[in-house]
Amino acid sequence: MPKLTIDGKEIEVPAGTNLIEAARRLGIEIPHYCYHPGLSIAGQCRLCMVDIEKTPRPTIACNTPATDGMIVHTQTDRVKETRRSIMEFHLINHPLDCPVCDQAGECWLQIYYMQHGLYDPRMKDEKVHKPKAVPLGPHVMLDAERCILCSRCVRFCDEVTQTGELGIFNRGDHSEIGLFPGADLTNKYSGNVVDICPVGALTDRDFRFQVRVWYLDTTKSICPGCARGCNIDVHVNRRRPHHAEGRRVARVKPRFNEDVNRWWMCDEGRYGYGFVDAPTRLVLPVRNDAGETRELSWGGAIAAVVDALGRTPADQTAIIASPKLANEDLFAIKTLAEARGIRQVGFRVPPPEPGYEDDFLIRADKNPNTRGAELMGLDGKVDKILNEATAHRVRSLLVFEHDLFDTGWRESDVRSALEAVDTLIFVGPNGSRTSDRAHLALPASAWVERDGTFTSFEGRVQRFRPALGALGEAIPTWEIVGRILAATGAPVTATRAEHWFRALAAGVPAFAGLTYQSIGDTGAMTAGTAPQAPAEAKA
Amino acid sequence: MSVQSIAFSTGQLAEVRRLQGLYPDKRGALLPVLHMAQDTFGYVSLEVEEYVASLFGLSPAHVHEVVTFYTLYFRQPRGRHVVAVCHNLSCHLAGAPLILAHLKERLGIDVGETTDDGRITLQAVECLCACEAAPMMQVDDRYEMNLTPDKVDRIVEALR
Numbered sequence: 001m002p003k004l005t006i007d008g009k010e011i012e013v014p015a016g017t018n019l020i021e022a023a024r025r026l027g028i029e030i031p032h033y034c035y036h037p038g039l040s041i042a043g044q045c046r047l048c049m050v051d052i053e054k055t056p057r058p059t060i061a062c063n064t065p066a067t068d069g070m071i072v073h074t075q076t077d078r079v080k081e082t083r084r085s086i087m088e089f090h091l092i093n094h095p096l097d098c099p100v101c102d103q104a105g106e107c108w109l110q111i112y113y114m115q116h117g118l119y120d121p122r123m124k125d126e127k128v129h130k131p132k133a134v135p136l137g138p139h140v141m142l143d144a145e146r147c148i149l150c151s152r153c154v155r156f157c158d159e160v161t162q163t164g165e166l167g168i169f170n171r172g173d174h175s176e177i178g179l180f181p182g183a184d185l186t187n188k189y190s191g192n193v194v195d196i197c198p199v200g201a202l203t204d205r206d207f208r209f210q211v212r213v214w215y216l217d218t219t220k221s222i223c224p225g226c227a228r229g230c231n232i233d234v235h236v237n238r239r240r241p242h243h244a245e246g247r248r249v250a251r252v253k254p255r256f257n258e259d260v261n262r263w264w265m266c267d268e269g270r271y272g273y274g275f276v277d278a279p280t281r282l283v284l285p286v287r288n289d290a291g292e293t294r295e296l297s298w299g300g301a302i303a304a305v306v307d308a309l310g311r312t313p314a315d316q317t318a319i320i321a322s323p324k325l326a327n328e329d330l331f332a333i334k335t336l337a338e339a340r341g342i343r344q345v346g347f348r349v350p351p352p353e354p355g356y357e358d359d360f361l362i363r364a365d366k367n368p369n370t371r372g373a374e375l376m377g378l379d380g381k382v383d384k385i386l387n388e389a390t391a392h393r394v395r396s397l398l399v400f401e402h403d404l405f406d407t408g409w410r411e412s413d414v415r416s417a418l419e420a421v422d423t424l425i426f427v428g429p430n431g432s433r434t435s436d437r438a439h440l441a442l443p444a445s446a447w448v449e450r451d452g453t454f455t456s457f458e459g460r461v462q463r464f465r466p467a468l469g470a471l472g473e474a475i476p477t478w479e480i481v482g483r484i485l486a487a488t489g490a491p492v493t494a495t496r497a498e499h500w501f502r503a504l505a506a507g508v509p510a511f512a513g514l515t516y517q518s519i520g521d522t523g524a525m526t527a528g529t530a531p532q533a534p535a536e537a538k539a
Numbered sequence: 540m541s542v543q544s545i546a547f548s549t550g551q552l553a554e555v556r557r558l559q560g561l562y563p564d565k566r567g568a569l570l571p572v573l574h575m576a577q578d579t580f581g582y583v584s585l586e587v588e589e590y591v592a593s594l595f596g597l598s599p600a601h602v603h604e605v606v607t608f609y610t611l612y613f614r615q616p617r618g619r620h621v622v623a624v625c626h627n628l629s630c631h632l633a634g635a636p637l638i639l640a641h642l643k644e645r646l647g648i649d650v651g652e653t654t655d656d657g658r659i660t661l662q663a664v665e666c667l668c669a670c671e672a673a674p675m676m677q678v679d680d681r682y683e684m685n686l687t688p689d690k691v692d693r694i695v696e697a698l699r
Contacts, residue, residue, distance in 0.1 A: 163598070167604040170607045180588075180600040183599070
């Protein structure tokens with residue numbers, strides 16, 4: 001392992017480590033645009049110049065592997081002057097339209113100009129003009145004038161998705177990023193090019209002009225879009241709600257996890273959070289009686305549930321849980337089922353059509369916690385529950401989250417089953433045709449409004465955290481179930497999601513030994529599951 | 540030109556494979572193959588770019604990068620003859636603007652355009668390394684040097 005000295009500090013790094021990464025380990029940030037740890041090295045932006053003793057001139061750090069005895073300086077006058085000159089080059093044709101640019105506030109031209117530029121502009125001539133506001137595909141907008149030609153997006157499409165849509169066309173200062181004429185940037189990971197674009201050239205059509213980035217708050221979370229469990233940051237707009245017509249979740253960004261999604265996430269997950277602020281959100285507990293809807297207090301709603309459960313023998317009661325629920329919710333449901341002697345419990349509902357899957361991140365199972373529900377033994381036959389309901393042998397039915405009309409089942413079968421039960425209780429964040437038919441519909445917090453954990457298909461238990469307050473009267477599903485349990489006389493002490501997780505760790509062997517602390521930010525494996533190879537680019 | 544008609548002959552395909560074999564990365568053969576394609580199909584249309592991309596297992600965007608980088612690939616149909624007048628420093632001082640103006644007037648076209656009869660495409664180009672004989676121009680693969688308007692007339696007259 002080579003041992004080198006950077007700015008007077010010694011460090012030993014694995015062979016092959018480049019100088020940007022070696023410096024990063026020492027907490028020294030070498031400015032760069034084109035270098036990205038997830039992509040090949042282009043050496044294109046020339047900003048990461050450092051001085052290496054015994055070399056005649058500054059060298060790019062990204063393409064220089066650390067070698068034994070190397071002495072590197074990142075702050076010499078020559079390096080600083082080089083950076084300043086390169087910043088001036090990068091900005092020669094840049095339109096400086098920061099006031100109307102969506103990237104402002106998280107733009108590396110702005111950041112590095114303040115850190116390493118601060119020159120007096122000498123550009124007196126007309127700048128080269130290029131296409132602006134060009135939609136490249138459903139999610140990405142191009143402004144070719146703002147582009148500094150770092151080629152990160154081109155390399156992403158070549159190396160990660162291997163779809164090769166993007167290229168750098170023409171020559172000299174007329175060079176511009178673009179698509180082959182007539183093509184679209186439609187690969188299923190296209191949103192990532194916006195993340196890796198260091199400037200305002202590629203912006204997100206979904207997020208554009210919604211809210212300035214400095215008004216956003218960030219919370220660590222897990223994508224609920226499929227069984228992969230990509231680590232994400234949820235960016236919420238709490239401070240300027242009027243900027244985006246009340247849309248609270250402004251965007252979702254991938255969060256680096258070496259073992260799960262590295263720097264990436266798919267578009268399906270990235271743009272799939274719309275249900276959180278959708279008009280379909282349930283905000284109050286309601287009772288539907290013969291077409292008449294009445295709002296209830298939580299006390300009244302819980303009493304009504306307990307009353308229905310009390311009137312129905314356990315063998316005529318069934319629960320359809322959901323693989324979209326957190327582990328904490330599922331364990332509360334399991335506890336409820338066991339306390340009441342309810343044995344007809346399932347969660348697996350056939351999707352309307354088979355989900356898309358690839359060999360990178362996207363899983364066919366569009367639920368974040370199927371594995372958790374399986375590990376807790378909740379995998380009863382749901383179609384049997386439906387048949388029993390149709391035959392009037394299930395009188396009370398609790399449905400969590402699912403819209404049973406939007407499944408692989410025939411609508412008529414679902415309708416006759418739901419019509420046959422005496423009491424249909426729905427718990428979930430969003431209303432649907434199922435909740436419309438429910439005698440009691442109880443509003444649950446969405447995943448971004450609460451604490452919890454999902455278990456990925458690999459058996460990795462990962463935490464998500466509340467980014468927002470709950471909408472209306474919604475409360476977490478574990479709390480709804482806990483209140484039902486308490487009202488039936490069961491001893492319930494859990495007042496936080498973490499309490500339910502402790503009970504889960506004590507009660508289900510696969511979760512034994514896990515705590516919120518041990519899960520941390522990157523997750524922990526359930527017992528008996530070894531971490532699988534990290535998601536690699538298709539190569 | 541329809542997509543179906545864009546295909547090399549068996550012999551040309553063998554030549555493509557030979558050229559690809561000359562380089563450590565077969566992409567090195569992209570330039571000569573694009574020239575072959577231009578000579579065969581007249582100009583490098585988007586369809587030709589896609590066809591060439593398929594011969595290299597590249598995405599069309601990456602062939603488009605190469606074609607737009609270089610000036611010697613024609614992306615629109617060109618005339619039967621290409622007249623490229625140097626307008627760089629030596630030729631400029633020696634009277635290239637006059638030569639170019641004369642050609643424009645005689646042919647009735649601007650730089651970058653092709654005569655209606657498809658006979659001549661006129662270009663203005665940078666230095667072609669014949670400053671000793673300025674002003675000069677390249678007609679197809681041939682240098683014409685020490686130009687005067689009369690000499691240009693005779694040269695253009697001979698192009699059919």
